[in-house]
Amino acid sequence: MDYSLEVVMVPVTDVDRSLAFYTEQAGFSLDVDYAPSDGFRVVQLTPPGSACSVQIGVGLTDAVPGSLRNLHLVVGDVERARRELAERGVAVGEPRHKSPTDDWQGGFRPGTDPERRDYASFFDFADPDDNTWVVQERGFRPVM
Numbered sequence: 001m002d003y004s005l006e007v008v009m010v011p012v013t014d015v016d017r018s019l020a021f022y023t024e025q026a027g028f029s030l031d032v033d034y035a036p037s038d039g040f041r042v043v044q045l046t047p048p049g050s051a052c053s054v055q056i057g058v059g060l061t062d063a064v065p066g067s068l069r070n071l072h073l074v075v076g077d078v079e080r081a082r083r084e085l086a087e088r089g090v091a092v093g094e095p096r097h098k099s100p101t102d103d104w105q106g107g108f109r110p111g112t113d114p115e116r117r118d119y120a121s122f123f124d125f126a127d128p129d130d131n132t133w134v135v136q137e138r139g140f141r142p143v144m
Contacts, residue, residue: 005052008071011063012056012129019043019056021128025088047073068131078121078137079112085125093124116140
């Protein structure tokens with residue numbers, strides 16, 4: 001039996017402000033914006049290349065806005081992803097990598113992993129409500 005994660009709820013205070021952030025700055029695609037009443041609105045957004053979407057809205061969750069922590073996005077080039085988000089006005093954290101990588105116990109060093117190993121390099125950003133995201137590198141292929 002396959003279990004496919006399709007949607008994650010992101011609790012926000014201002015749906016329109018968050019919609020603008022996720023589409024205009026984070027580069028997510030708008031899939032659905034449905035509001036049949038004042039008390040219910042669902043906005044579904046999908047990160048580029050992802051099979052899983054996020055939903056923001058009204059009447060979807062009782063989670064506190066800004067309480068989502070460390071939702072991971074995986075990219076093939078963490079430096080390029082960081083640059084693209086920064087160019088669109090996202091406040092991105094400094095890159096960091098696991099250290100030591102081979103016997104990792106939770107430590108990090110500044111910068112991208114020198115060997116560009118899978119799951120070793122990261123940076124962070126937050127949405128307007130301070131829900132936090134981690135961008136992680138897997139499958140880096142240098143441009144030849």
